[in-house]
């Protein structure tokens with residue numbers, strides 16, 4: 440559930456939590472770190488203390504690629520989905536951050552979707568479903584689900600709950616969009632201070648991302664991953680990056696060069712699609728920025 444100064448907080452079947460150490464040979468045996476979200480086997484020692492004796496296989500992981508000594512650094516194991524949370528207004532959406540989060544989901548081959556909160560602040564009658572702003576249509580067209588919510592008015596909370604039950608969800612987005620408020624209304628008793636989720640660590644390229652899981656009453660977990668929204672993309676292959684924008688995939692097949700990274704190459708069908716308005720220019724600009732970042736990182 441969380442790892443604090445070498446102590447592993449493990450939720451047992453049945454919901455009881457134990458504080459465990461890590462048996463030295465677990466690391467050697469599997470050659471990888473035990474991360475938040477991992478399934479482990481715990482043993483009780485003669486002195487009554489508990490330790491992790493074995494690490495079970497992962498079905499997925501959200502990781503920053505190859506940052507630490509060329510090793511994969513897993514942020515959360517067994518992640519099912521990433522929710523990129525934004526607000527209709529106040530603050531206005533940070534699209535480059537939303538794109539970064541969705542790319543992170545794609546690179547790690549987990550589901551990504553958008554939560555558009557503060558629907559109560561959108562223009563229009565309160566009893567009408569809030570229209571998805573034009574700026575968000577490209578996400579829809581790229582195949583991402585958009586859940587419109589209001590932590591204040593309660594709109595969309597049931598749909599969000601359904602989406603979270605039984606899964607491990609990474610919930611991330613700019614400060615102030617309402618992440619703590621949404622989780623508080625979905626997880627009574629959680630009592631996150633409003634403004635708390637993901638705000639404990641500084642921002643920047645070298646942000647450390649320490650995760651913790653919050654159990655969802657109906658099953659499933661929400662992962663708090665401070666700093667994830669600022670995570671720099673390192674060691675990411677340019678082709679993999681292009682592929683992590685779903686709307687690029689089809690046009691990319693028509694690019695003249697098979698290894699086209701859709702920058703200045705002649706005969707680039709992705710750039711053609713941007714010019715023709717079939718790919719949103721904002722998404723393409725984010726792609727270019729991430730491409731530069733990935734290349735610098737390498």
Ligand code: GDP
Pocket residue numbers: 556557558559560588589590591592613614615616617618619620621632633634635636
């Ligand atoms: P976080 O930084 O993403 O965790 O955002 P918080 O949950 O701390 O919310 C930031 C501010 O937005 C607080 O003042 C909340 O009361 C407010 N807020 C959160 N959700 C909503 C909402 O759906 N509608 C409105 N109008 N305000 C909200």
Ligand code: ZN
Pocket residue numbers: 691694695699700701702704706707708709710
């Ligand atoms: Zn191309």
